[in-house]
Amino acid sequence: MKYGTSLVVLSVALLAANAAHAQDSNFARDRNIAVTERIPPEYEPRGLRWGVFDVAPSLDVDVNSNDNIYYAPANEVSDTYSAITPRVRITSDWGRHQMTASLRSTFMNYADNDNLNTTSWEAALAGRLDIHGRSNLFAGINYSDAFEALYDPSAQTVATNLAKPIEYKATVANAGFVAEGNRLRFVGQVVLTDLKYEDAITLGGVVIPQGDRDLTQVNYSGRADYALSPDTSIYAIWVGNKRDYKDAAINRDSDGYDAAVGASFDLTNLIRGEAQIGYQEQTYDNPAFPKVDGVSFAANVQYFPTQLLTVWANTARTIQETPQFGASSYTSTASQIGADYELLRTLVLSASYGYTTDEYNGVDRTDDRTNLWLGAKYLVNRHVVIRGGYTHSENKSKGNGAIPGYKDNALRVSLGLQY
Numbered sequence: 001m002k003y004g005t006s007l008v009v010l011s012v013a014l015l016a017a018n019a020a021h022a023q024d025s026n027f028a029r030d031r032n033i034a035v036t037e038r039i040p041p042e043y044e045p046r047g048l049r050w051g052v053f054d055v056a057p058s059l060d061v062d063v064n065s066n067d068n069i070y071y072a073p074a075n076e077v078s079d080t081y082s083a084i085t086p087r088v089r090i091t092s093d094w095g096r097h098q099m100t101a102s103l104r105s106t107f108m109n110y111a112d113n114d115n116l117n118t119t120s121w122e123a124a125l126a127g128r129l130d131i132h133g134r135s136n137l138f139a140g141i142n143y144s145d146a147f148e149a150l151y152d153p154s155a156q157t158v159a160t161n162l163a164k165p166i167e168y169k170a171t172v173a174n175a176g177f178v179a180e181g182n183r184l185r186f187v188g189q190v191v192l193t194d195l196k197y198e199d200a201i202t203l204g205g206v207v208i209p210q211g212d213r214d215l216t217q218v219n220y221s222g223r224a225d226y227a228l229s230p231d232t233s234i235y236a237i238w239v240g241n242k243r244d245y246k247d248a249a250i251n252r253d254s255d256g257y258d259a260a261v262g263a264s265f266d267l268t269n270l271i272r273g274e275a276q277i278g279y280q281e282q283t284y285d286n287p288a289f290p291k292v293d294g295v296s297f298a299a300n301v302q303y304f305p306t307q308l309l310t311v312w313a314n315t316a317r318t319i320q321e322t323p324q325f326g327a328s329s330y331t332s333t334a335s336q337i338g339a340d341y342e343l344l345r346t347l348v349l350s351a352s353y354g355y356t357t358d359e360y361n362g363v364d365r366t367d368d369r370t371n372l373w374l375g376a377k378y379l380v381n382r383h384v385v386i387r388g389g390y391t392h393s394e395n396k397s398k399g400n401g402a403i404p405g406y407k408d409n410a411l412r413v414s415l416g417l418q419y
Contacts, residue, residue, distance in 0.1 A: 025134055025180065026182065026183060026227035026229070026230050026233065027180070027185055027225055027227060027233055027264070028230075028266075029231075029264065029265075029266040029272050030266070031231065031266045031269070031272065032266060032269060032270075032271075032272050032302070032304050034302055034304075034310040034312070034340065035308065035309065035310040035340040035341065035342045035348055036310070036340050036348060036350075036377075038342070039379070040345050040346070040379070042382065043346065043379045043381065043382050044382060045058075045382050045383065045418040045419055046382065046419065047419060048419060050090070052092060052093055052094060053090050053091065053092055053093065054090070054091045054092075054093055055088065055089075055090050056088065056089045056090075056091070056418070056419070057086075057087070057088045057418070057419050058086070058087050058088075058416065058417060058418040058419070059084070059085070059086045059087075059416070059417045059418075060083070060084070060085040060087075060414055060415070060416045060417075061082070061083075061084055061085075061414065061415045061416075061417075062082060062083040062084075062085070062412055062413070062414040062415075063080065063081075063082055063412070063413050063414075064080065064081050064082070064083065064410060064411065064412045065078070065079075065080045065410065065411045065412075066078065066079065066080075066081075066408055066409070066410040067408060067409045067410075068406060068407065068408035068409075069081075069110070069113060069116065069150075069408075070150060070161060070162075070203075071150055071151040071395075071406040071408060072161065072404070072406060073404040073405055073406055076408075077113065079110050079111055079112050079113050079116075080110075080111045081108055081109060081110040081111060081116070082108070082109050083106055083107070083108045084106070084107045085104065085105065085106045085107075086104070086105060087102065087103065087104035087105075088102065088103050088104075089101070089102040090102070096130045097127070097128060097129055097130050098127065098128045099125075099126070099127045099128075100124075100125070100126045100127070101123075101124065101125050101126075102122075102123070102124045103121075103122070103123050103124075104121065104122045104123075105119065105120065105121040105122075106118075106119070106120050106121070107119050108120075115163050115164050116150075116164055116165065118147045118164075118165060118167075120144070120145055120146040120147055121144070121145055122142065122143070122144035122145075122146070123142070123143050123144075124140065124141070124142040124143075125140060125141055125142075126138070126139070126140030126141075127139055127140065133180065133181075134178070134180040135177075135178055135179045135180055136177070136178050137175075137176070137177050137178075138174075138175070138176055138177070138178070139173075139174065139175040139176070140173070140174050140175075141171070141172070141173045141174075142170075142171070142172045142173075143169075143170070143171050143172075144169070144170045145167070145169050146167070146168060146169075146170065147165035147166065147167050147168070148165055148166040148167075148168060148197075149165065150162055150165055151393070151395070151406070151408070153358065153367050153369065153395055153397065153403060154320060154321075154322045154324070154330065154358065155322070155323060161202055161203045161204075162200055162201065162202060162203070163201045163202055163203045163205075164201060166197060166198060166200045166210060167197070167198040168195055168196060168197045168198065169195070169196045170193065170194070170195050170196075171192075171193070171194040172191065172192070172193050172194075173191070173192045174189055174190065174191040174192070175189070175190055176188050176189030176190065177189075182227075183226060183227040184224070184225070184226060184227075185224070185225040185227075185233075186222070186223070186224050186225075187222070187223045187225075188221070188222045188223075189219075189220070189221050189222075190218065190219070190220045190221075191218070191219040191220075191221075192216070192217075192218055193215075193216070193217045193218075193219070194215075194216050194217075195213070195214060195215045195216075195217075196214050197210035197211070197213045197214060198210060199211075210323075211246075211247045212245065212247055212248040212249055212250070212252075212323070213245075213248075213323050214245065214246045214247060214248075215243060215244070215245055215246070215321065216243075216244045216246065217241060217242065217243045217244070218241065218242045219239060219240070219241045220239075220240050220241075221237065221238065221239040221240070222237070222238050223235055223236070223237040223238075224236050224237075225264070231265060231266045231267055232263065232264070232265045232266075232267070233263065233264045233265075234261070234262070234263050234264075235261065235262055235263070235264060235276075236259075236260070236261050237259070237260050237261075237262070237276065237278075238257065238258075238259045238260075239257065239258045239259075240255075240256070240257045241255070241256050241257070242254075242255050243255075243256075243321065250286065251284075251285050251286040252284070252286065252289075252321075252328070253284070253285040253286070254282050254283060254284045254285065254289075254328070254329075255282075255283055256280065256281055256282035256283060256319065257280065257281060258278060258279075258280040258281075258296050258318075258319075259278045259279055259280075260276040260277060260278025260279075260296060260297075260298070261276060261277065261278065262274060262275055262276025262277065262298075263275060263276075269304060270303065270304055270305075271301065271302065271303050271304065272301075272302050272304075273299065273300050273301030273302055274298075274299065274300055274301075275297075275298070275299035275300075275301065276297065276298050276299070277295065277296070277297045278295075278296045278297070279293070279294070279295060279296060280293065280294065280295075280296040280317075280318070280319055281293035282319045282328075282329060284328055286328075289328035289361075289362060290328075290361075290362070292319055292328060292329055292331065292361045294317075294331065295317065296317050296318065297315065297316070297317050298314075298315065298316040298317070299313070299314060299315050299316075300312075300313075300314040301313050301314070307342075308341060308342040309339065309340070309341050309342070310339065310340045311337075311338075311339045312337070312338055312339070312340075313335070313336065313337040313338075314335070314336050315333070315334065315335040315336070316332075316333075316334055317331065317332070317333045317334075318331070318332055319331055319332075320332050320358075322360065324360060324363060324365070324401070325363075326362055326363045326401070327360045327361055327362045327363040327365070327401075328361050328362045329360075329361050330358045330359060330360040330361060331358070331359045331361065332356060332357070332358045332359075333356065333357045333359075334354065334355075334356040334357075335354065335355055335356070336352055336353070336354035336355075336371075337352065337353055337354075338350065338351060338352030338353070338373070339351055339352075346378060346379040346380075347376065347377070347378050347379075348376065348377045349375075349376050350373070350374070350375045350376065350377070350389075351373065351374050351375075352371075352372075352373045353370070353371070353372050353373075354369075354370065354371040354372075354373075355368075355369070355370050355371075356368070356369040356370075356371075357369075360399075360401065363399070363400075363401040364399035364400040364401050365397060365398070365399040365400070365401035365402055365403070366397070366398055366399055367395055367396070367397045367403075368395070368396045368397075368398075369393070369394065369395045369396075370393065370394050371391065371392070371393045371394075372391065372392045372393070373389060373390070373391050374389060374390045374391075375387065375388060375389030375390070376388050376389065382418075383417060383418060383419060384415070384416070384417060384418075385414075385415075385416035385417075385418065386413075386414070386415060386416070387412075387413070387414040387416065388411075388412060388413045388414065389411075389412050390409070390410070390411055390412075391408075391409070391410045391412070392407075392408070392409050392410075393407070393408055393410075394406070394407045394408075
């Protein structure tokens with residue numbers, strides 16, 4: 001899990017609270033519509049009506065096959081598993097203000113390795129109080145009982161052949177404001193994240209305590225935008241954080257910030273996106289961990305050569321937490337490029353390639369990870385969606401603190417039911 005300070009994620013979260021008021025805004029970026037955002041009207045789910053609320057229930061049934069389910073460097077084990085995900089989203093339909101609630105659960109069942117079976121769930125509640133024009137107050141809370149992926153290289157126990165994924169509970173609460181005028185917009189937000197991990201168990205039955213990973217993190221952020229025109233704005237953003245570990249044998253507490261300047265744009269019919277560059281720093285209470293700092297950057301850009309093709313790319317450089325012994329953190333540089341092509345009005349083909357480099361601070365270890373995705377989405381009607389895809393991923397680790405690498409290939413077929 002990556003719960004570090006990511007400006008590209010926080011920027012989107014901050015601005016999402018104002019999405020309902022994008023009309024006639026100098027900060028709206030809705031001139032172009034990506035292929036994956038465009039759904040023919042006759043294929044849009046209608047949802048259910050419950051008083052002044054819209055209710056959107058859905059059910060996804062996935063069948064997956066993976067040739068290396070334990071992500072081992074050798075003696076790979078393959079298996080097929082299903083994932084059943086019911087969810088419901090309830091949204092108010094008021095003239096002003098908004099409330100949203102959602103509930104989701106996922107049941108994963110393996111054909112042969114039932115020790116990997118999991119049941120996770122998530123519940124969320126969010127609200128927006130409109131003040132004047134496009135200015136508002138917003139708040140939300142999210143609770144999840146989930147499982148860490150076996151292939152998460154940032155977890156120290158990835159090298160110990162886990163018998164099952166590590167369970168964790170996450171509570172995330174946020175509150176903030178949006179103040180928008182004609183050419184100026186200010187957004188402020190505080191996010192509290194509380195993580196609790198269950199113990200890990202290896203294939204040999206060895207219990208590895210994870211209590212020292214329990215973490216409380218507070219992010220406090222502010223962003224100021226100035227509109228140069230209705231389709232271009234410049235901004236400055238500052239995100240501070242305080243990370244406190246509750247029962248860690250080694251003091252891993254720290255404080256940090258990430259400050260950047262950038263631009264948001266939606267130019268002609270060709271390109272839209274956001275890009276920024278800045279400086280980040282994380283300072284640790286433990287003198288054994290030196291300060292980690294350096295350049296930060298983030299970008300998310302979409303290119304529209306035709307209405308039927310969307311080419312996109314994103315990148316980010318952040319400082320992330322890790323339980324790796326001897327390491328204070330790792331600096332992650334992640335980039336991805338992809339394309340979505342509308343072959344038919346109801347059939348979209350997709351492809352993407354991602355490359356991530358994680359450099360561990362305090363330990364001689366660097367991980368290089370690649371991910372290739374080929375997929376398709378077919379709309380049968382407004383109630384039925386069929387998805388499918390192939391993924392190839394690989395992790396290479398080098399240095400004195402390197403962990404075993406792995407390769408895996410996965411196939412997925414999904415049936416989505418929605419109302």
